[in-house]
Amino acid sequence: MDTLYQPNGTGFDALDELDQVDWSRLEHCYGKGVVSLGVAGDVSLAIAGDVSRSLAALRADPSLAISDGLYSNICHQGTVYQATAYAVPFIAAVAAGDVPDGIRVPLLALLGDISIGGSYVAPDGSHSGALGDHVDVLVTESLATSVERLSTIRTPRLVALIQAIQSLLVQSTDARRDAVESAVEVALTPPATPLERCP
Numbered sequence: 001m002d003t004l005y006q007p008n009g010t011g012f013d014a015l016d017e018l019d020q021v022d023w024s025r026l027e028h029c030y031g032k033g034v035v036s037l038g039v040a041g042d043v044s045l046a047i048a049g050d051v052s053r054s055l056a057a058l059r060a061d062p063s064l065a066i067s068d069g070l071y072s073n074i075c076h077q078g079t080v081y082q083a084t085a086y087a088v089p090f091i092a093a094v095a096a097g098d099v100p101d102g103i104r105v106p107l108l109a110l111l112g113d114i115s116i117g118g119s120y121v122a123p124d125g126s127h128s129g130a131l132g133d134h135v136d137v138l139v140t141e142s143l144a145t146s147v148e149r150l151s152t153i154r155t156p157r158l159v160a161l162i163q164a165i166q167s168l169l170v171q172s173t174d175a176r177r178d179a180v181e182s183a184v185e186v187a188l189t190p191p192a193t194p195l196e197r198c199p
Contacts, residue, residue: 114143
């Protein structure tokens with residue numbers, strides 16, 4: 001495969017560069033390239049089976065793009081694929097840009113789940129892990145390069161998640177996988193609002 005493409009843009013501008021990757025050659029949960037799963041008009045099924053379209057959908061419907069698109073295609077039940085490694089730079093670039101936390105947080109959680117899946121091998125695809133020849137190495141290298149883009153994020157719970165991912169990339173252990181999983185949960189938990197003072 002070619003070198004992993006790192007988008008120049010951040011935020012949604014990074015999605016303008018999706019055509020720099022030949023997505024048709026990359027394996028994902030449903031096969032290689034674009035795999036039609038849905039019926040006409042069902043957007044949810046239309047993006048499942050199409051990694052590039054799932055990424056592009058972040059602009060219009062981030063929640064659908066992440067849950068029904070990206071999780072279905074590239075981190076399906078904890079299993080990661082060749083296409084996962086090529087999608088990671090775009091996910092990180094969007095998360096690093098000027099996007100609302102309602103988009104940034106689930107994207108970082110997805111990167112956390114991808115880091116867990118990429119930290120061990122699923123030889124038969126019957127459980128979570130990296131599926132395919134050298135996919136674990138490819139995903140880990142992609143994450144290591146892409147996570148550097150996230151250095152501008154300053155929210156403590158998100159910084160803790162990024163640091164947990166980086167720690168797992170250095171050494172894959174159950175304790176570090178658990179730390180990422182915990183950091184994902186904390187990141188996804190809405191911050192408590194200060195109680196208003198009673199008069």
